[in-house]
Amino acid sequence: MAPSSTTPPPPSTTDVLIVGAGPAGLALAASLRQLGVDHVLIDRYDAVQPGSKAAAIQPRALEYLDRIGVADRLVQAGDRGRGFRLHDRTQTLLSASYDKLDTPYPFVLLVSQQTTETHLLARLEELGGMVHRGHKFLGYTPDFPGVAATVAGPDGVLRSISARYLVGCDGVYSAVRTATGIGFPGNAPEQLFAIADIRVNSDALPKEDTTFFLSAAGMLLVSPLAGGLHRVVGPARGPAAPTATEVAELLAERGPRSDGIEVTEVVSASTYRVQERVAERFSEGPVFLAGDAAHTHSPAGGQGMNTGIQDAGNLAWKLHAVLSGLAPAALLDTYHHERHPIAAGLVAFTSQFAKLATLRDPAEGELRNRVFAAAAGVPGVTEWITTKLAQLDLGYTSEPDRGLPRVGARVSPNAVPSAGLRWTLALDQPDHTSEHSGLAVRHVPGLESPLLVRPDGYLAAHGVPTEPEKVLDHLSQYLPANPTR
Ligand SMILES: Cc1cc2nc3c(=O)[nH]c(=O)nc-3n(C[C@H](O)[C@H](O)[C@H](O)COP(=O)(O)OP(=O)(O)OC[C@H]3O[C@@H](n4cnc5c(N)ncnc54)[C@H](O)[C@@H]3O)c2cc1C
Structure with a gap:
């Protein structure tokens, strides 16, 4: 596509320069715009790129997207997946449904990455x-x-942009990361995977659950996609994108035991090698990394894009707080401190799962399947899995969960309704339910002590004063602690 002649050159100075308008960069830009932060968002491409890519949005990312006014329109545009399933060729080993999760979005939203980016862009505009x-x-x-x-602009002219802060949301081969010299250690396992988004003539493929078929022949992931399509991920025969015949063979060899699943259309297909990497640091002075620029791993669990959107959510309000003088610059150090462990944990989890799913020894595979089937009957196991995949367990606290408020833990919007990107004071007393600039007050009956919730939905403090003005005056004491790195 030719460069859009309507794209004006960016201004030469800005508070925040964002490089990359993928899901992370668009979420960051929309958040900053909502907060009134001056920024410039650039992308080397001329339009949103086509393709399903990250085709599942998890509940935790939807909770953040709701804060920036995008969740409802995405829910309208997509289909609701029920959850996750482990299956051998004939029977379910473990089935985990999202429907009991404590979130306004108890489902996996099946929607193409292109649609997600289009709605984020529409909101930004x-x-x-x-x-x-x-x-x-x-x-x-x-x-x-x-x-x-x-x-470099579309006309080839080089321009300089002075920015107080620079954020690299420019994907796995991030030029911003390279320019900072921040390392991107990790590994790229040898196995090449084939990925195909297909249409079939049969009802045999799962319609509600992302399903891992674990058989003696090996692993095959089959996931429903929006619009009646399915995604199939399995080992590749070679570097070329799989054909309809090859996908049908993978299904016949490793998928559900069913006659005559015919692949009637391959909408897109490619091969990829998983990279498991986490940037050594997520920031260096005034430069930050978010999304795939900061972390990458197997796409199989549908977690990558979701994590990038939440990186953006963590960084946006902190940039706003610092640039508007509400917080000291040291608040920005907490971005690395909070997000790096999340990314490292995610890479470790997806890597471990991928190793288990791709065991080559049939005896080990058989044992694995028996363990999964036994685990399914243990109380709490499927809840643990769904909470983890939905990313509802993620938070910034090391305190054990004893059922009491924990600073840094996620606050469910079912408990304290979200208020966009404002701080939220949750009170038991109804007479304080009103709006204050920068602070929303929510009436939550039965609350034992007043709660203060961060703009990204995590608990900042409990037992705070009930007067909104007092909370605002002392906001600096409720900011996350400045870590030593
Ligand atoms: C086939 C496939 C399937 C996938 N499936 C899943 C899945 O099921 N679930 C999941 O969570 N993830 C999946 N992913 C990964 C997911 O697509 C990424 O995690 C997600 O796109 C990362 O978003 P991002 O905004 O960090 O980076 P990107 O989406 O990579 O966006 C980076 C942007 O930066 C721009 N850019 C790059 N360099 C420059 C530069 N020098 N100057 C200006 N602009 C630049 C690019 O044009 C691009 O628009 C899949 C990926 C692929 C390829």
Whole structure:
């Protein structure tokens, strides 16, 4: 596609320069725009790229997307998946449904990444923001206290953009990360995978659950997609994208035992090698990394894009708080401190699961399946799995859960309704239910002590004063602690 002639050149100065308008960059830009933070978002491409790619949105990401006004329209645009299933060729080993999860979104939202990006972009534009398309980030030099970035425009002209902060949301081969010198350690297992989004002539494929078929022949992931499609992921025969015949053979060899599943259409297909990597640091001075630029892993659990959106949610309110003088610059150090362990844990979890799913020894595979089937009957196991996949267990606290409020833990919007990107004071007394600039007050009957919830939905403090003005005056004491790195 030719560069859009309507894309104006970006301004030469800004508070925040965001490189990359994928899901992470768009979520960050929409959040900053909603918060009134001056920023520039550039992308080397001329339009949202086609393709399903990350085709599942998890409940925790939807909770954040609700804060920036995108969740409802995505729910309208997608289909609701029930959950997750482990299956051998003939029977279910373990079935985990999201429907009992404590969230306004107790389902996996099946929607293509293209649709997600299109709705994020629409929201950004509704808020008055835009993407400067056809602009490629080339590098930066320090320009105290920020950076001077060099950007090539669609006309080939090089421009300099001075920014107080630079955020690399530019994907797994991030030029921003490379320019900072931040390492991206990890590994890329040898196994090449085939991925195909297909249409079939049969009812035999799962319609509600992302299903891992674990048989003596090996693993096959079959997941329903929006619009009646299915995604199939299995080992590739070679570097070429799988054909309809090859996908049908994979299904026949490893999928549900069923006659005559015919692949009537291959909507998209490719091969990929999983990379399991986490950036050494998520920030370096005024430069931050978010999304795939900061972490990448097997896409099989449908977690990557979701984590990137939440990186954006963690960073956005902190940039706003610092740039508006509400918080000291040290608050930004907590971005790495909070998000790096989440990414490292995710990579370890998906890697461990992938190893189990791809065991080659049939005897070990048989034992694995028996263990999964036995685990399914143990109380709490399927709840643990769904909570983890839905990312509802993620938080920034090391306190054990004793049923009491924990600073840094997620606050369910079912308990304290969200209030966009404002701080929220939850009170038992109804007479304080009103709006204050920068702070929403919510009436939560039966609350034992007043709660203060961060703009990204985590508990900032409990036992705070009931007067909104007092809370606002002392907001700095409720910020996450500045860690030593
Ligand atoms: C086939 C496939 C299937 C996948 N399936 C899943 C799945 O099921 N679940 C899941 O969670 N994830 C999946 N993923 C991964 C998912 O697509 C990524 O996690 C997600 O796109 C990351 O979002 P991001 O915004 O961090 O980066 P990206 O989406 O990679 O966006 C980066 C943006 O930066 C721009 N950019 C890059 N360099 C520059 C530069 N120098 N200057 C300007 N702009 C630049 C690019 O044009 C791009 O728009 C899949 C990926 C693929 C390829």
